[in-house]
Amino acid sequence: MATIKDIARIAGVAPSVVSRALNNKYGVKESTRQRIIQIARELGYYPNSAARSLVTRRSETIGIVMADISEPFYSQSIKGMEYVAKQTGYTLLFSNSYENVEQGQVLHKMISGERVDGLVIVGSNIQEKSFISLLLERDIPFVLVERKFSDPRVNCIWLDNVKGGYMATKYLIEKGHRRIGHIAGNLYFQVALDRIEGYKRALAEAGIDFSQEWVAAGDFLTHGGYRAMKELLPLGCTAVFVANDAMAYGALRAISEAGLKVPDDIAIVGFDDLEFSSLTNPPLTTIRQPRYEMGRKSLEILTSILRERRSGDEASPDGVKVCFQPELIVRQSA
Amino acid sequence: MATIKDIARIAGVAPSVVSRALNNKYGVKESTRQRIIQIARELGYYPNSAARSLVTRRSETIGIVMADISEPFYSQSIKGMEYVAKQTGYTLLFSNSYENVEQGQVLHKMISGERVDGLVIVGSNIQEKSFISLLLERDIPFVLVERKFSDPRVNCIWLDNVKGGYMATKYLIEKGHRRIGHIAGNLYFQVALDRIEGYKRALAEAGIDFSQEWVAAGDFLTHGGYRAMKELLPLGCTAVFVANDAMAYGALRAISEAGLKVPDDIAIVGFDDLEFSSLTNPPLTTIRQPRYEMGRKSLEILTSILRERRSGDEASPDGVKVCFQPELIVRQSA
């Protein structure tokens, strides 16, 4: 592989000149710059990223930590992130946390080898906060997604889940339902709690008593939704707000297996608006999260922090906090 | 950040000793090794990967190039790859090719900065073969997935798509169907052609005439399947073999909108067996691809080549070629 020294030798200049020429820096005569670029092209030169990042202490890489890259839920977020990455020239390094303790390991590996310049951490089940202190302490830029974090220094973006739960439930109430159940998500996640809270508020506002019995525990997974719906069926509710679409798919199936019809016998409202939700039978009424925009925003925040640091400007000590709004998507399940 | 020198200073030894100790190499007294490891731990030491790969010329990273990381189709493959990566200590660097020409760019960037030690390239729409010559020429290990490539040096793994198409169609024939349509994939892909070929063979074997009219052009996407099914509906077929599940979802919808029932009016068989296919209405009968195993195998092949090279053994000049078998999954759509 051709190195900067090879080019320097051929061009009859010093390696430092080649470096400057190729990096579009000041202090190189235009004619020599052209000559160097030409030679570099002929040699098929590409900078060795290890060498570069060893001296610059930057990797031009951003680490993305999420529960599971291959969950359909994340696909739009990833696309949004990639859009910004492509524009800014960053490489994205994905790592699945599977929501478990190993996350600490993963993070440590990413940040300690100086493999990444910054991190986006998606997910709200991060129980231990110690890694946040670690990142703060080490002064590594990061953005939390799907998580509202009170420390003012922390950048975070999240959806107004209380409002989303409220909107879903209120819609059912407006449709005339009074016996409305809820299939909750994994209660270790703040989003699950928030969506329940929204559900309760809508009920309260309509003067409907909240009953714990009408809330079935789920886990955000399809099969959990199926099981939860089976528990709810004997209770005779006419509508169910399900805390995410994946569980709603399971709920639809349980209802169909029971010989009941959606929405006539039971109306269903989901949450997330996955790609697939327009294809269910019947197509799912749901609360949309602007996942593409959230992914994009997370990377915009991070890259702009990185840019500030690079330019040496004093960055504001305060983190950016952005709350996104849910949107009701009416289809045919309610 | 603590470096090897810091550890050396504290331990009162030379940096080279620390390096050997931490890399479990011979030539370090056990007691000093322990002492060094202890100090490294206390300091929270992590090797700087840039420095290391600059000298070793290895990045311990494998690049994965696929059409679109966030397609549900790939989720199992990715999990299979990650399983091996975790076991062998490699980091996976994903890059979407979006099946387009930029792939050359992506690859170039990955291999030229010595960012990756090897590559897995998933997808069969790689029209230009030039990058394969490039990889071969540069002696960079790589594995092709979903693509049968004749050059004996090339490692590749693929599914027997002809057989899959044959199995799907034959199953419909055995169910008594004679008027069997086909919704094809994007014909620029070999897999689409192979599945058509299998369809034709099954028809021929049963003495059913093949008619071009019964084959509707699709694109492997849900909406394309929907459109194609609408074209097919007036032709009065009693069954359709759809070239992938994503299109089958669209087909199911078109049928349902036409007021027809699956499988009574029209039977449907898909291909791939995506996670979601057990949740459609009715659950989809389909041909399964062992995607997890294929992903796993691709990385096993690559890491074993990498291991051989590292140990300096002369690797066999012949590539590994593995053909996976499809499996019929009977549910309720046919």
Next chain:
DNA sequence: TTGAAAGCGTTACCAC
């Protein structure tokens, strides 16, 4: 078993 020193490819600094 240990240490000294060279060098990986690049950038950054300072002198010219």
Next chain:
DNA sequence: GTGGTAACGCTTTCAA
């Protein structure tokens, strides 16, 4: 504008 050179943190060789 340009060139020389010292880093960056690590591994590897060779000598002690």
